[in-house]
Amino acid sequence: MLDNKKIVFIGAGAMAEAMISGIVAAQTISPEHIFVTNRTNTSRLKQLQDQYGINGIPNGELQLDQVDVIILAMKPKDAATSLQSIRQIIKPHQLILSVLAGVTTSLIEHLVPAGQQVIRVMPNTSSKIGESATALAKGQHTTKQNLSWAKHLFECIGEVYVIREEQMDIFTGIAGSGPAYFYFLIEHMEKEAVKAGLTKGTVREILAQTLLGAAKMIQEQEESPAILRQNITSPNGTTAAGLLALREYCGGEAITQAVHQASNRSKEISRQLENSIQNMNIPTAIEI
Numbered sequence: 432m433l434d435n436k437k438i439v440f441i442g443a444g445a446m447a448e449a450m451i452s453g454i455v456a457a458q459t460i461s462p463e464h465i466f467v468t469n470r471t472n473t474s475r476l477k478q479l480q481d482q483y484g485i486n487g488i489p490n491g492e493l494q495l496d497q498v499d500v501i502i503l504a505m506k507p508k509d510a511a512t513s514l515q516s517i518r519q520i521i522k523p524h525q526l527i528l529s530v531l532a533g534v535t536t537s538l539i540e541h542l543v544p545a546g547q548q549v550i551r552v553m554p555n556t557s558s559k560i561g562e563s564a565t566a567l568a569k570g571q572h573t574t575k576q577n578l579s580w581a582k583h584l585f586e587c588i589g590e591v592y593v594i595r596e597e598q599m600d601i602f603t604g605i606a607g608s609g610p611a612y613f614y615f616l617i618e619h620m621e622k623e624a625v626k627a628g629l630t631k632g633t634v635r636e637i638l639a640q641t642l643l644g645a646a647k648m649i650q651e652q653e654e655s656p657a658i659l660r661q662n663i664t665s666p667n668g669t670t671a672a673g674l675l676a677l678r679e680y681c682g683g684e685a686i687t688q689a690v691h692q693a694s695n696r697s698k699e700i701s702r703q704l705e706n707s708i709q710n711m712n713i714p715t716a717i718e719i
């Protein structure tokens with residue numbers, strides 16, 4: 432157990448559920464110590480409470496002073512409003528973890544009481560089955576002890592990488608969004624295989640095993656991805672034909688652009704949030 436700390440998820444969407452599911456399955460925090468709230472959707476809170484044995488608490492009934500760790504899991508556009516509604520009651524000892532794509536620790540530090548400890552986190556939805564690749568970047572006030580605690584928390588939903596804040600955008604581009612690119616690839620491969628007569632269920636199994644095998648090769652073999660690819664490619668064989676089509680249709684460039692654009696969008700989200708905060712005239716941490 433992680434020191435019996437109590438945690439609350441503010442936001443009860445897909446990402447909060449993926450993390451809750453992984454944390455509960457890993458049994459590192461007892462479900463009674465996990466709270467979740469959202470803006471208005473109380474039936475969603477009941478569903479999470481029934482499914483995972485945690486506490487689904489409507490926004491107005493949440494006693495924030497009961498918890499040690501606040502996990503921000505709303506959309507970035509809702510962050511300012513949400514933080515504005517709780518910042519007067521945040522206690523100095525409470526650790527704030529944010530999974531909001533693109534939102535910097537300095538921006539969050541600006542919206543909460545001065546000196547508050549903030550850690551930016553980028554998990555992915557494979558948290559649900561304990562297989563996330565999660566990055567952590569500490570804010571300016573985060574202690575080593577709290578960074579280590581957060582690392583332990585996220586290790587129960589996969590592998591954790593402590594990186595610098597400025598590396599978060601590219602990490603988001605490859606790992607936060609990354610699963611979606613692989614699903615997109617699978618969707619296209621599945622469509623073609625079904626068209627050729629295999630059943631959808633069998634194709635799903637075949638493609639999952641193919642992806643899993645390739646992932647394990649990357650993990651366990653020393654060769655670079657380029658060499659692993661060349662090992663499959665017989666001269667004038669089937670793979671050579673497939674790869675030629677990928678090149679002809681600019682598959683490599685499409686992937687490069689996907690990562691680049693996702694990473695750029697992460698940077699842009701912070702800029703947009705900064706602008707909207709200026710327009711909302713929210714007083715800064717210094718003025719609280």
Ligand SMILES: NC(=O)C1=CN([C@@H]2O[C@H](COP(=O)(O)OP(=O)(O)OC[C@H]3O[C@@H](n4cnc5c(N)ncnc54)[C@H](OP(=O)(O)O)[C@@H]3O)[C@@H](O)[C@H]2O)C=CC1
Binds near residue numbers: 470504507
């Ligand atoms: N999905 C993913 O793969 C990943 C997502 N993230 C990040 O996770 C965050 C959540 O994403 P996701 O779960 O997909 O989003 P969802 O849209 O599924 O969920 C958003 C949740 O936030 C709640 N919410 C909105 N405003 C408030 C508020 N003021 N107070 C309390 N709760 C509020 C919503 O409540 P209600 O329904 O009642 O409006 C809803 O439960 C995003 O910031 C995203 O960048 C990070 C990594 C991966």
Ligand SMILES: O=C(O)[C@@H]1CCC=N1
Binds near residue numbers: 532603608
């Ligand atoms: O699409 C998004 O913005 C979030 C962040 C990473 C994955 N999903």
